[in-house]
Amino acid sequence: MELRRLALSFALATTALTAPALSLGSAHAAGTLIWGMPAETDTLDPHATGGWSTYQITYQIFEGLVKEDLTKPDEPTPPLVPGLAKAWEISDDGQTYTFHLREGVKFHDGTPFDAVAVKFNFDRFWNESSPDFYKKAKAFVIAYTKWIKRVDVVDPMTVKVTLNASNYQWLRQGLQSYGQPLMISPASVKQFGNDGVALHPVGTGPFKFVQRDQGVKTELERNDDYWGAKAKLDRVIFRPLQDPATRVNALENNEVQMITTPPWDEIDRLVSEGFKLSTNKNVPYINYIHLNFKNPALQDVRVRKAINMAIDRAGIAKEIMHGTGKPEYGMLSPGTDAYDPSFKGYSYDPEGAKKLLADAGVRDLKLVFELPQYGTGELVETWIQRDLKKVGIDVELRKYEWVTYLGKWAGGMAADVSMNEIGWGMSTPAWIGIVTRCDSAPPGGINSGFYCNKEVDKLLDQAIVTRDPVAAKDLYQKVNRIVMDDAAYGPIDDDLQPILLSSKVKGFVNPPEDWYDLSTVTVE
Amino acid sequence: MGAFITRRLVGVLPVIVGVSIVIFLLIQLAPGDAATVLLGPQATEAARQELRHTLGLDQALPVQYFAWLVRTLSGDFGRSVATQLPVAALVLPRFVNTLILTLGSLLLAIVIGYSVGLFAALRAHSLFDRTSMAVALLAGSAPPFWLGLILVLLFAIQLRWLPVSGMQDIAGNGGALDVMRHLVLPAVTTALGPAAIIARIVRSSVIEALGRPHVRVARAKGLTRATLIKRHVILNALPPVVTITGLQLGYLLGGALLTEVVFAWPGLGSLLYDSITARDLPVIQATTLLIALAFVLANIVVDMINAALDPRLREA
């Protein structure tokens, strides 16, 4: 098998050279969208990957029992809508979820979707005693599976999942989990093996997998047998173009029709040249700083407050992000239903910051700020460095390449480090707990600055078992206020998720989510 | 000649073993933890341990080395940590692409270098000679990645003559002409430096050959200038020039790695760059190994051409 694939790709590479030139330049087939992405995607197995950029592809191929409706850009959170389950019931105690499956759905390989297929998928990512269990998947889908006690097939079209505790956010947690509990064709897994899903992703979604040329492109085509509204595009091609300059050049040269994460300083020019800028104001993640509670310099809450007051968030949003971001003062993202737009936090006040530092008796403060390496230069971080310098705090930036950084961030800061940064979130407000809870501190979690306030944990425990959304919202907002009273973090901004599109692209919806529904898009 | 080739091939074996050890050890130097990469930040330490065990990362270095060597020799380069794909399937098409770029650049470097060098030598101290040698100096001193950026700005963005990225039109069917169009800018970027060096060497070799006694004798005998150049000068100037050209291969391959990053050319260079960022160890190992092996082989080929041109070398 391995050898045959080698021979094949070699043959393809050779024919590419010798075949007569059928097309020159940008004579694209009708209805093809080429999307220039800032990162190469990893495996296309939705159970065994955690990256957003991968989910941007797998979302088109696979579906879960419950889906997010990504066609409503103005909702604070994408509404949950029936996916492969046409309906579901949650027991009053929040422990039993019963899913009624959609009839007549077929996987791309023609095999039927039913309760057995659902059971197979749960076995794969959750059930350690099943022969179908895939160890790697468990580590990724953990936020979803750690709640599961048992999974039962009630009848060929009904599945019951029992949780080990009450949880009313469980469905959303599944959609926001690091790996996603989407439905893979059992036949394809059996045929190609667990590792084989990477190149043979077979789901039920609006697009079918065609081919992948790693580092060059991943190509999908319309699934004409889709159970729902069929996609309009013939093909979607995902192109990893890590270098932002290349991404912009490719867009201008019509080598791609859509780019995500455009360099901020190029957006205005491209818009003036006729490219369309799409943004969303309710994106479910924030860019923020973890402050390290193990760092001796940050023990005094006045110092942490001073840091928060010294940062000119509005300046960053305006000058650096050119309005494609907005200042954020709290730890709940606008992409959750618990977001409080009236929350004030610490506004920009360098004089007040200086005074607080003086009150705390702090002088000549030197802080270490760890950050990942970006391709575009550290515009925001150096801005923060300068802001803090203005109130008398010297900041040393320590940069690491992404993977090393991720390990350092997840492992928690060393005592000599004062702050690190990350941009992430979920559309469930329960996310704030993942970041702030005492038991989320490393190595068990990613509370990278070891913040711990028992009051916060108590409120969060309460919130997760509160079924009434309004009451739950109230609890999450209370948590946010306590966390910010403690000045435990430095929220910086909400990204508006700028996406640049060629004027030929119509019908694209930029939803309050990090992945998009491409079935509504057309390309002239 | 056969004995010479055999000797060279046998002699190169210990070098290849050394190369494999260096590559293996380099990877051990690298910071970052593959298990964290694979499982993401929310994974438990136990899960990470288990994965390290599955990947064999918890074994002693020599054990890991031999296991890796045996697998590699049997054609199994392992699976990419990031993409789950078999490394061999990933790397080989990329290798072909890098060869296309490298050979394209080599050809360009040779054509430009030889013609400019020859003309400059035949009209030594003329305006053409001075100008072309000055340009050669500039091209030989400029950082190639920077040159690439300037070329993109000029020919792709301003003039819209050529594509800026990749190797083929992504939506189209490719085709040789399409690849050629994509090849122009990266190949020129990679080739300019080596072309400059070749031009200078060709120029000085030809000037030297022109001054040799037998050439002077031939000229005295009344051979026409064209015959003289064809028969005597070019042939005499060839051996050092071939050596230099061969040595440019290393420079070309190295330059191509950087050029690929600038032009998103899907070759081993951009793969290596991405893999370093993603800590994808099996891919880094395979990529580095392939490039080094290709380089070793290319050197042998150059030696054989040299030996064919100059029989004395076969005894060395």
Added chain:
Amino acid sequence: MSELAGAGAGDADTRAIEASPLGPVRSQARFWRLKSFARDRGALVSGVLLVAVVLAVVFAPSIGRYGPDDADNLARYAPMGAGGHLLGTDQQGRDMLARLLFGGRVSLLIGVVPTLVAGAIGLGLGLVAGYVRGLVDQIIMRCLDVVFAFPMVLLAIAIAGSMRPGVLTEIIAITIVLVPYFARLARTATEGVVPMPFIEAARAAGGTRATIMLRYVLPNVFSPVVVYATTLMGLMIVVGSGLSFLGLGVQPPTADWGAMVAEGRVVLRRAPHVTILPGCAILIVSLAFNFLGDGIRDALDPRTIRR
């Protein structure tokens, strides 16, 4: 001789050519021909230029009004000459002149230090290998063959990519890559010196191995190595900037010229000076080193015919 290049005694020469954009280094040189050097206008101008550049980067703090990290959030991408910025500002509103000067410190360091260190190490290894011969020679040269089996830039990328990014990493990577080139050159030169009568005489006079190597062989091997080092510095500035361009070198807010090119290329169209200026700096300095190396080589080499 070498398994790889296999070109007999001219080996070190030809290897040198791969690295030097300016042609072969003659290893037999023994005389400084100062007059000829002074007559080489290109080399002279380059020498003066390089001294000026070195002085400028050394005294960078006293040139211009701005520091390299003094950013003006509201004066980003100022064009050349605007608002008291002679060469404009970059994406963070930092003075380009100051950044070029301070960046030049790093770039020059990366061009010069590895060349000197590798020159010293290579000289030592080549001397020992060429003089002691036998097993020691075999071991040293076989190890160097392995390093030679990699294209230079690939190995530098692989080494730098395997360690934490930083100036030291870059210097180490380039040094390792360069050592074999110097060692081969030194070995070939040593082999040329050892059969000479004066070495024979020293031996007869009862000189120990070490004394002979240091007092009689070394001085004769030294000058070709120095010449080679000069011609390599220009190339190493280019190679080093390539590593920085890939993000394997110096870390922000400090930047060398390669990193400046990398940072600026995103806004190549909006503010071309941010990318073009540091590229020109690399070009000019590497060109000057090449001219200088050419001049020194010609001055040292009796075979060169001056025009």
